[in-house]
Amino acid sequence: MVDKKLASHAIPAAANSLVSEGGYYGNYGGSFIPEILVPAFAEISEHFEAIRHDEAFWQEYCTLLANYSGRPTPLTYADRLTEHFGRAKIYIKREDLNHTGAHKLNNALGQAMLAKRMGKTRIIAETGAGQHGVATATVAAKLGLSATIYMGREDMERQYANVFWMRRLGAEVVAVDYGSQTLKDAINETLRDWVSSFETTHYVLGTASGAHPFPAIVSFFQSIIGIEAKEQIMKAAGQLPSRVYACVGGGSNALGIFQAFFPHDEVKLVGVEAGGHGQESGNHAARIAYGVGKPGVAQGYKTLFLQNNDGQMNDTYSIAAGLDYVGVSPILADLSEKGRVQFLAATDEEVVEALEIVMKTEGLIPALESTHAFAGAFQDITKSSKSDIFTINMSGRGDKDIFNIAEGLQDEEWKSFIHRKNKQFEDQAHGANQS
Structure with missing residues (x-):
């Protein structure tokens, strides 16, 4: 049965209202693309501009989310976790209960619908932790599209369970064996594919990065998280949260939950990056929290990248494959510069400690990516009072991470x-060889 309340949500506009002409968010964003892809981006921009004002499209999207993906996902009051710290009340937005186990399906489904509207028969995607890959393979099967997923060899080894499911769902999974063999290399390879196939293929970019209009597209479809969370916290607590936490790799789940709270300056928005082995080690992916990201242009857009003085991209590291990315959403880079979103970094050690606390107090197993958000909230909670409310976006479930x-x-x-x-x-x- 369709959740009528969900299906009646108004079309979101928050992230799209921040973008200026040329696809810039303050000093970041833009569209730095090869000439051969200009027609593809023009087509996407035209169709996206149409659907983001199309009430019928938005309601079809919300209805599919309700009937197929199981939205709305609940907002869980973490009573035992709250008692453990004895400070702020903690509420958890349960994107782990979204179909395929993460927030990624929200965007994959919306973009697959957009692809069909453009008459495309094939979709391609990059993936790090594999959740976006699984979501893309899933919606391709659901909507009758063929799918190819690019994934760094290092990430395939870390997240092989997701590789297995992508293939079983009918997608082709292509290993990327050069560079750091992680997310940035998977993005590069997906772009190479798209250059030669865009007439029949849509690139379902998984995070709120890349050339315009992709940051706006991904933010648009992920905004459903914050729309629900805001309504749910008002119903549960009668007030807005003091702070909202989300992990940040590229930025899709963070922008998904943050957007609904943009107009409310009293709500602190906190993105938590991968601190890895700590700032001094150099083995991390904390572009903003450690203050070491430098403005640059790569993969079609301008943002803060981890790069050396010659502009060469540094290798990154995280215990969580989905946060192991050299750049960050231009929207978040701008919001950080303006002071609207604060950034913290959580080290691997802090993440593992936070994971044990969450599992043993709440019976939840967050993904390692999502556990960074918990670890960031736990850094701040000693400074909170019992009148405060923390909302943590649990962007995915941790069964994919069992080996890690x-x-x-x-x-x-x-x-x-x-x-x-x-x-x-x-x-x-x-025995088989002997026989």
């Missing part, structure tokens, strides 16, 4: 299990 989580927790029983399974496979292979 077990490694991070140094779980000896898990290691023994892996060794046993490996021995079984070796024995089976040896």
Whole structure:
């Protein structure tokens, strides 16, 4: 049954209202693309401009989210986590309960609908943690499109369960074996594909980055998170939250929940980046929180990138594959510069500690990406009072991360299990060769 309340939401405008002519958000954004892709971007811009004012399209999108994806996702009061800290009341926006286990389906579904409206028969995408890849493969199957997903070899090893599901859903998964073999390289390879195939293919960019109008498109479709969260917190607590936390890789889940609160200056918006092994180690992906991101142009847009003095992109690191990205949304870069969004960094150690607390107090298993948001909130909570309300966007569930989580927790029983399974496979292979 369709949730009539969800389907009646007005068309969002918050993120799109920030963009100026040429696709800029303050000093960031723009469209730095090869001439061959100019017609593709012109087509996307024309159709996006039409749908973002089309009430029928928005209601069709919301209806599909309700009937297929299971929205609205709940806002859970974390009573035991609140009691654990004895400070601010904590509410968790449960994007882990969205179909495919993360917020990624919101954008993938909307862009697949846009692709069909443009008459495309194929969609392509990049993915880091694999959740966007799974979401893209899922909506391709649902809407009858063919799909190709590009993923860095390093990320494929870290998130092989998602690779398995993408392939089972009918998508082609292409390993990217050059560079750091992570998200930025997957984006580059997807763009190469698109250059030669845009007449039949739409690039479903997964985060609020890239050349205009992609930051606006992704923000538009992800805004459903904040629309729901704002209504839900007012119903549950009778007031707006003091602070809203979200992890930040490219920025899609953060902008998804932040947008609804843009007009309310009393609500502090906090993005949490990947602190990795800490700032001094150089092994991190904290472009804004550590103050080391520098303005630059890459992958079609201007933003803050982790780069050296010669403009070469640095390698990044995070325990969470989805946060292991060299750039950040131009919208967030601008909002940080204006002071509207604050940034923190959470180290791997803080993330693993936060994960254990959340699991043991609330029975929830957040994705490692989402756990950065929890870790950031826990950094601030000692400065809060019982009258404060923290809302944390749990952007995805952690079952995809079982190998990384077990490694991070140094779980000896898990290691023994892996060794046993490996021995079984070796024995089976040896037996097959003997026969």
